[in-house]
Amino acid sequence: MIIKNLDSISKIAVKMQGAEKVTKQLVIGKSDETPKMSLRVFTIEPGGNTPFHSHNYEHLNYIISGKGAILDDDGKENPVENGNFVLILPNEKHQFKNLSETEDFVFMCLVDKEFE
Amino acid sequence: MIIKNLDSISKIAVKMQGAEKVTKQLVIGKSDETPKMSLRVFTIEPGGNTPFHSHNYEHLNYIISGKGAILDDDGKENPVENGNFVLILPNEKHQFKNLSETEDFVFMCLVDKEFE
Numbered sequence: 001m002i003i004k005n006l007d008s009i010s011k012i013a014v015k016m017q018g019a020e021k022v023t024k025q026l027v028i029g030k031s032d033e034t035p036k037m038s039l040r041v042f043t044i045e046p047g048g049n050t051p052f053h054s055h056n057y058e059h060l061n062y063i064i065s066g067k068g069a070i071l072d073d074d075g076k077e078n079p080v081e082n083g084n085f086v087l088i089l090p091n092e093k094h095q096f097k098n099l100s101e102t103e104d105f106v107f108m109c110l111v112d113k114e115f116e
Numbered sequence: 117m118i119i120k121n122l123d124s125i126s127k128i129a130v131k132m133q134g135a136e137k138v139t140k141q142l143v144i145g146k147s148d149e150t151p152k153m154s155l156r157v158f159t160i161e162p163g164g165n166t167p168f169h170s171h172n173y174e175h176l177n178y179i180i181s182g183k184g185a186i187l188d189d190d191g192k193e194n195p196v197e198n199g200n201f202v203l204i205l206p207n208e209k210h211q212f213k214n215l216s217e218t219e220d221f222v223f224m225c226l227v228d229k230e231f232e
Contacts, residue, residue: 002202
């Protein structure tokens with residue numbers, strides 16, 4: 001059994017094209033010998049966003065804090081906040097963005113460990 | 117894309133032997149056409165606990181609210197609260213219990229959808 005919290009996990013800047021003011025924490029993954037799943041936490045600073053992109057695998061999300069939106073395939077902004085659970089299916093285009101001018105937008109992202 | 121919150125998801129009593137005062141919400145799973153992973157939320161009322169058991173698959177957990185403990189293989193109580201992330205590896209014996217006399221203990225549990 002492994003128990004962690006975010007304070008102990010380093011933040012890595014996300015360099016992917018289209019990512020602005022985003023960091024990633026690899027909370028649980030391959031290095032913990034998890035057989036299948038990896039859990040990452042992304043933090044988007046005010047004014048930031050992930051790329052508007054798609055990929056051939058699903059992810060499950062949980063909003064930890066802040067106020068944000070997820071753009072869907074049609075470019076529609078879907079507001080999300082703490083307590084929302086999200087499923088992005090394979091090949092669905094999406095983008096997470098921070099809607100607050102002052103507060104970080106923090107969310108969990110679960111993927112197959114192959115894509116951690 | 118699917119966005120949900122817990123209010124919209126029915127709670128089902130967990131009848132497994134050894135489970136006391138536990139309900140389950142199937143937040144995201146097979147019925148959402150998720151290819152690989154399922155996300156459940158368990159609520160343990162004061163005085164309750166999950167079975168002290170093991171299984172041949174991993175799960176990842178996140179503590180949403182309340183104060184609880186996880187018993188490990190050795191029967192040691194590991195306290196957990198909001199913000200803790202947990203990995204239970206395959207075949208590790210474990211039990212979640214509520215340590216509060218007044219407040220529910222609520223946590224997320226992610227598994228391969230085969231075991232949802």
